[in-house]
Amino acid sequence: MDTHRITSTPPATAAPPAAPGVFGRLASWSQRHRWAALFLWVVVVAVITVGAQSAGSAYRNDFSLPGTDSQAATDLLQRHGSAHAGDSVQIVFHDDAGLTGDRATVEGTLDQVRELPGVAEVRSPYADSAAVSEDGTIGYATVVLDGRAEEIPKEDVTRLIDTARGAEGDRLAVELGGEAVRGAEEGGGGSAEGAGLLAALVILVLLFGSLVAAALPLVTALFAVGGAVGLITLASHVFTVADFTPPIMMLVGLGVGVDYALLIFYRYRHELLRGADPGTATRTALDAAGRTVFFAGCTVIIALLGLVALGLGALQGVALAVALTVLVTMAASLTLLPALLSLCGARIQRHVRKHAAKAEAKGVAEGRRWRRLATAVQRRPLPALLAATVALLALSAPALDMRLGFADAGNDPATSTSRQAYDLLAEGFGPGFNGPLVVVTDGGDISATALRGTLTDTAGIAAATPPLPSADGEIATVIAFPTTAPQDEPTADLVHTLRDDVLPGLSDRTGATYLIGGPTAAAQDFADSVADRIPLFVAIVVGLSALLLLMVFRSVWIPLKAAVLNLLSISAALGVITLVFQHGWFGVQPGPVEAFIPVMIFAIVFGLSMDYEVFLVARIHEEWERTRDPALAVREGLAATGRVITAAAAIMIVVFAAFVLSPSRMLQQFGLGLATAILLDAVVIRCLVVPAVMHLLGRHAWWLPAPLARRLPRLTLEPPSPK
Numbered sequence: 001m002d003t004h005r006i007t008s009t010p011p012a013t014a015a016p017p018a019a020p021g022v023f024g025r026l027a028s029w030s031q032r033h034r035w036a037a038l039f040l041w042v043v044v045v046a047v048i049t050v051g052a053q054s055a056g057s058a059y060r061n062d063f064s065l066p067g068t069d070s071q072a073a074t075d076l077l078q079r080h081g082s083a084h085a086g087d088s089v090q091i092v093f094h095d096d097a098g099l100t101g102d103r104a105t106v107e108g109t110l111d112q113v114r115e116l117p118g119v120a121e122v123r124s125p126y127a128d129s130a131a132v133s134e135d136g137t138i139g140y141a142t143v144v145l146d147g148r149a150e151e152i153p154k155e156d157v158t159r160l161i162d163t164a165r166g167a168e169g170d171r172l173a174v175e176l177g178g179e180a181v182r183g184a185e186e187g188g189g190g191s192a193e194g195a196g197l198l199a200a201l202v203i204l205v206l207l208f209g210s211l212v213a214a215a216l217p218l219v220t221a222l223f224a225v226g227g228a229v230g231l232i233t234l235a236s237h238v239f240t241v242a243d244f245t246p247p248i249m250m251l252v253g254l255g256v257g258v259d260y261a262l263l264i265f266y267r268y269r270h271e272l273l274r275g276a277d278p279g280t281a282t283r284t285a286l287d288a289a290g291r292t293v294f295f296a297g298c299t300v301i302i303a304l305l306g307l308v309a310l311g312l313g314a315l316q317g318v319a320l321a322v323a324l325t326v327l328v329t330m331a332a333s334l335t336l337l338p339a340l341l342s343l344c345g346a347r348i349q350r351h352v353r354k355h356a357a358k359a360e361a362k363g364v365a366e367g368r369r370w371r372r373l374a375t376a377v378q379r380r381p382l383p384a385l386l387a388a389t390v391a392l393l394a395l396s397a398p399a400l401d402m403r404l405g406f407a408d409a410g411n412d413p414a415t416s417t418s419r420q421a422y423d424l425l426a427e428g429f430g431p432g433f434n435g436p437l438v439v440v441t442d443g444g445d446i447s448a449t450a451l452r453g454t455l456t457d458t459a460g461i462a463a464a465t466p467p468l469p470s471a472d473g474e475i476a477t478v479i480a481f482p483t484t485a486p487q488d489e490p491t492a493d494l495v496h497t498l499r500d501d502v503l504p505g506l507s508d509r510t511g512a513t514y515l516i517g518g519p520t521a522a523a524q525d526f527a528d529s530v531a532d533r534i535p536l537f538v539a540i541v542v543g544l545s546a547l548l549l550l551m552v553f554r555s556v557w558i559p560l561k562a563a564v565l566n567l568l569s570i571s572a573a574l575g576v577i578t579l580v581f582q583h584g585w586f587g588v589q590p591g592p593v594e595a596f597i598p599v600m601i602f603a604i605v606f607g608l609s610m611d612y613e614v615f616l617v618a619r620i621h622e623e624w625e626r627t628r629d630p631a632l633a634v635r636e637g638l639a640a641t642g643r644v645i646t647a648a649a650a651i652m653i654v655v656f657a658a659f660v661l662s663p664s665r666m667l668q669q670f671g672l673g674l675a676t677a678i679l680l681d682a683v684v685i686r687c688l689v690v691p692a693v694m695h696l697l698g699r700h701a702w703w704l705p706a707p708l709a710r711r712l713p714r715l716t717l718e719p720p721s722p723k
Contacts (some may be wrong), residue, residue, distance in 0.1 A: 010069045013716060023334060024292070027286035030338035037339035041223055041332070049228035058236045058242035061150035065312070065691050068525040069499060073440045073517025074148075075185040077477070080470040087149040087519070088497035089157075089178035091141040093125065095171050098136045102172050109167040109174075110141055116163060118156040120146040138428030146546050149179035150243075157184040161417065177409055177434070179519060183243070186415050199654035200258050207647045210351045216340050221257025225250055228325040230651075235324075235600045238370040240253055241317040251659050252604060254327040255652040255674070255689040259608070260297070262651065263615065266644040268341060272352045273406055278345030282338050290334055292614055295552070297330035299545055300607025306541040307603055310533045312526070315596050319603065326607075370642030374635040374691050381692040388688045392680065395572035402578045404527035404591030407665045408434065408486045426485070432460050435486025435520035436479045437495065439503075441467075443512020448476035451514060454506050455480045463690030479518075486520045487591050497523050527595040537599060541606055542567070549610070551713055555702045558617060559695055561645055565685050566609045573677035577669055597673060605677040612649070612686050618640050620694060621702070630698045634691050642687065649682030 023346070030037045065071045074337045091113070095102055103126055114122045125131040125139030132139040144153055157180045168174045204214030229246055267289035271281035288611045302328070307319035341348070377384045409422035425433050439455065441447050448467035455464040455478060467476040495516060504515040546559035553559075577593055584590035620637030624630060656678065659671025694701055706713075 009647070019447065021287045021477040023290035024283040024287035025337040026334055027283045027290070030098075030335050030344040031282060034339040034342040037335060038343070041227075043222055045227045045230070048227055048234070052230040052233035055234060055237060057233045059241050059245065060236075061242045065522070065525050069515050069524075069528065070517045070525045073438065073515035073521075076440055076442065076475060076515065077438075077470070077517070077660075079515070080472050080475045081561060087145050087152075087179055089143040089145065089160065089176055089180055090425065091143060092177060092424045093139050093141070093167075094137060094173040094175070094424050096137055099125070099132060100136065100443045101138050101198060102169075103169050105169070105172065106139075107140070109164060112163050112166075113143060113160060114526070116146055116156065116160055116539065118147070118152045119160070133428030135428075136426050137382075140425065143178075145180060147184060152180050152412050154184045157181060160446040160647075165417070167397045168472050173420075175417045175421035177418050177425065181421075182409055182412065182418045183619065185412070186419055199658065199689050200254075200651045203647060203650050204262070205259075209355055210244075210348065212344055213265070213269075213348050217241035217258045217261035217345065218442070220261040220332050220337045221248040221254050221329065221339065221572065223336055224329040225253035225325065226256045227332075228253055228321075228328040231324060231328070232321045235321075239317060239320070241321055244664070244666060245318050245321045247659070247662070248600075248670065249321055249325045251551065251656060251667070251674070252322050253329055256300070256326055256608070257329040258635035258651045258665075259611065259648045260293045260329060261337050261649050263292055263611075263644065264333055264337055265341075266647075269348075270351050272349050278341065278349050281349075282341045282345070286334065286338060292611070293330060293333050295548070295612035295614055296607065297326050298306040299548065299610040300326045300604065300672060302544050302548075303541045303603040303607040306537055306544075307599060310537055310599065312529060312533075312596075315599065318596075318600070322604070330335065344608060367428070367645055370637070371639035373642070373687060376639040377688060377691045378631055378634065378695045381695045384688050385696070387484055388684050389691075391567070392568045392572045392684065395575045395680075396568065397575060397576040399571050399585070400428050400577040401582075402598070403489060403492075403512070403572060403582060403592045404531055404595040404598070405487055405492065406594060407591045410485060411591045411665050411698075412488065413663065430481065430483065431485040431488075432462055432491070435491060436481050437498070437516055437520060437521055438518035439478045439480055439498075440475055440515045440517060441473045441478070441512050444512055445476070447510040447514075448478065450475075450510055451512075452478050458494075458498065458502055460484070460497070482520075491520065492524050494529075495521050497505070523595070527592070530595045532600060534599060538602065539565075541603065545606065545610055549552060549613075552614070553617065553621060553702070554704045554709060554712065556704055556708075557697055557701050562610065562613045562617075563692075565689055566606050566681070569609060569677050569681040569685055570605050572680050573599055573601060573605065573651075573673045576676045580672060581665070581669055591665075594669055597666070597669050598641060599668065601673040601677065603657045605674060605681070608652070608678065609681045609685075611691075612682060613643060616686055616690060617694075624702060630701065634694045638687070638691055644684055645682055649678050652678045653682075 022333060044142040089112075091107055093099055093102065099106070107126070109126060110122050110124055113119060117498060121130070121142075121144040123144075125141050131141070141561075161176050161181060161184065161528075164176055165174050180235070201214055205211060206215070229249055232241060232245060232249060236243060264285050268281050268285035270277070271284045276284060301323045304319045304323040307315050310316075319582070409416075409418040409722055410426075412419040414420075422434050439451060441451050445467070448469075452464050452467060455461050460483055461482045464481070465479045467478055469476050482491045484494075498516055504643055505515070506512075507514055542563050546563050549559040577597065578587050579585045582590060582593055616637055619640050620633045623633035623636045627633060652673045656671045656675040659667045662668055662671065
């Protein structure tokens with residue numbers, strides 16, 4: 001954080017050096033042992049990378065939800081050895097001339113599939129007339145797996161796909177559907193990481209006018225991300241880490257890594273302009289901006305660890321992995337970057353001072369545009385505040401109608417086999433066939449027969465199978481096919497209606513227990529669990545972050561303002577996601593918002609927004625302490641920090657927005673949400689709302705009740721004063 005006014009004209013003599021704090025001493029060590037620090041980072045990252053490649057990954061998804069109907073149904077099926085305990089794959093056959101003439105080919109292929117690892121049972125379409133469409137052109141074979149989709153190795157699923165598609169001929173088309181197939185087809189971020197890095201490099205070159213200076217933040221970020229990804233790959237053998245974690249780690253790591261390194265480097269540049277030598281500039285930069293980075297990193301980590309309070313296994317592993325990424329990124333910014341600055345310091349110093357001399361010769365004062373913007377906002381603070389608030393609330397409004405869930409194969413690329421199978425099944429058997437409800441009863445034959453009759457008579461259900469007994473005969477399963485697609489809102493309403501109204505009445509009449517399971521019900525349970533626990537999560541994250549700001553700035557209004565404004569930017573970003581992905585703006589396939597996207601975006605953006613909040617408000621606070629003029633403090637604070645906040649935000653935006661290019665719908669939502677939130681936070685909130693609010697509060701912005709002031713611990717982001 002800048003603790004001195006930035007100026008393009010170096011004074012004749014530098015300020016006397018201050019006694020270094022802990023971050024200054026850390027920078028001093030990295031400077032004295034710059035080659036050792038660099039060598040240590042290279043060796044550590046290389047060892048971790050080689051170890052991770054040798055051990056391989058053991059990513060696995062844990063979508064278990066103890067205490068929910070779907071999980072209870074799955075546990076019951078597993079205890080009684082039902083074939084429906086494992087997930088299934090549908091092999092869909094299509095022949096416009098009819099499937100009768102393809103029987104030998106189909107049966108021979110299914111015999112090969114039965115011998116594959118991970119396959120528990122195979123049911124031919126010719127064994128059940130219900131497995132062939134009315135016109136006889138579309139049929140499906142059901143391959144029951146010996147476990148849940150996330151438990152089956154991808155190589156086994158790939159082998160299954162290749163074996164089944166070997167039956168294709170001139171007339172016969174073969175496609176495969178099911179969660180296991182979708183998982184095997186999914187890719188990572190594609191070229192998104194490279195596009196984001198290239199865009200970040202361009203912004204840094206424009207900001208500093210030097211390729212060497214621009215490269216240092218990127219190199220720091222790449223070291224941090226490389227080390228973190230390797231660590232999580234190794235940790236996946238011990239902990240449950242979801243298979244979609246690595247691209248999220250890279251997305252956050254690259255954005256945060258460049259951002260943190262930029263804040264430190266910008267302060268380093270400022271100290272060079274004040275006349276400091278490269279060594280002193282590095283130590284002072286770490287003492288000041290290093291504290292901001294440490295505080296911001298801790299805030300992000302606290303927000304991510306707040307996800308543990310949700311109690312959802314699939315999110316806990318992701319949260320821990322991303323928190324570790326931020327921790328490694330923070331360590332690289334505080335130890336590796338000083339060593340790189342020491343190696344390139346003389347060259348950067350020459351360039352910085354040459355660039356400053358040219359700007360001075362042209363009469364260009366640094367920060368003048370931001371000072372002018374702050375002055376304009378201060379002339380009409382209330383209209384600026386109202387206009388910005390109305391815009392944010394308008395963007396937030398669609399989020400009130402956000403529907404959480406999981407995209408299904410209907411949202412996959414049109415060329416994927418899972419999408420082709422989805423469309424064929426919907427064409428031949430109806431849209432609800434892609435999302436059946438697995439209803440389990442343990443009350444005997446009478447209760448199972450009554451269950452089928454009740455389901456058949458329920459509005460929203462197209463058909464229900466006869467009761468399918470388990471291996472021990474103790475329980476039975478009826479599979480119900482909704483009239484709507486799995487991700488459609490009426491299907492979610494149907495699950496709630498069955499659980500709340502239909503099945504309790506049937507249970508009272510028969511004395512049996514009925515549970516609804518299967519992928520569609522499990523997805524709904526996950527979405528409901530996230531929605532129910534969001535208030536607790538938000539309260540924990542906001543409360544802890546506000547407490548930290550209260551101790552740092554010793555003000556009641558600053559934490560409240562920060563919390564409200566951060567919530568506004570996040571809700572606006574979620575509103576944009578809802579418009580694009582749920583309502584299908586810009587040609588996107590409509591569907592629900594991935595259930596864990598809101599909480600992940602909230603955790604990450606809330607922490608990152610605190611970065612800019614601290615950077616700007618601390619500079620305003622410094623001017624306030626020096627002049628006791630609240631209007632001047634706001635102008636000088638924005639003038640000193642506006643450029644670097646905008647540049648840091650621009651880098652994050654391009655890195656995050658690059659993931660919209662990813663083939664994964666989940667990563668597309670994640671990238672769009674993060675980019676939108678950072679854009680709104682940096683442009684609307686930091687440039688308009690914060691100056692307006694701070695001007696309206698005036699002296700009251702720094703008010704703290706005396707009793708609280710006496711009891712509150714004092715934290716500071718200021719470097720030690722010169723002696």
